[in-house]
Amino acid sequence: MNKVGGGNISDRELIAACLSNSRKAQEQLYRKYAKTMFHVCLSYCADRDQAKDILQEAFIKAFRKLDTFATANSFEGWLRRIVVNTALDHLRKSKKWSFITIEEQVAEPEDTADVPAFPYSTGKVLRLIGELPPGARAVFNLYALDELSHKEIAGRLKISEGTSKSQYNRARALLRRWLKEEEEQ
Structure with missing residues (x-):
């Protein structure tokens, strides 16, 4: 068994x-997952300082709830859920949370055609996702990146399923438009 502070130690041993x-084990666990979880925070909050605050708050929650973690599960997945929920709580409290209802949305047909190649850099797409309005960004991330259903998103964000769908379509339409505009420049 490896000692905390030395060599390659498993998550189970760190936990x-x-x-x-x-404290040394907490620091190691933090260092192991902080970068990945910071990127999760940035996908919900475009401001780096807010993302750092969310990350710190999420790790504090995780360390306080560590005794509830079932070691048979993935620690990274468990931590990610805490980070996402903390980011969503932060968005709700920040008053920047806005959704457009179906009635307010201009109907956009869903584009179901498969695109054979994606000519845009990941960095460019992530930057544009970060520029989406907070409500649309949250729904887009939960649906496209975290692979939740609109029903699950509606439950998590306390919105209707229709609002989740309209926000997702709004995010997609904005991203398409912005990518097209950048292409034309």
Whole structure:
């Protein structure tokens, strides 16, 4: 068994050490997942300082709830759920949360044609996702990146399924338009 602070230590060993109040193990667990989880935060919040705050709050919650983690599950998946929920809570509290109802949405037909190649860089697409209005960005991330259904999104965000669908379509339409505009420049 590896000692905390040395070599390659498993998540299970780090979690056990964290539960024994090892600050070094907490630091190692944080260092292992902070970068990945920071990018998750950025996908919900375009402001880097807010994303850092959300990340810190999420890790504090995770360390406080560590005794509820079932070691048979993926720690990264468990932590990601905490990070996403913390980001969504932050959006709700920040008053920047806005959704357009179906009645307010201009109907956009859903484009179901498969695109053979994606000519845009990941960095460009992520930057544009970060520029989406907060409500549309949250729904887009939950549907397209986290693969939740519109029903699950509606439950999580306390909105209707129709609003989830309209926000997703709004996000897609905006992204298409912005990518086309950048292409024409």
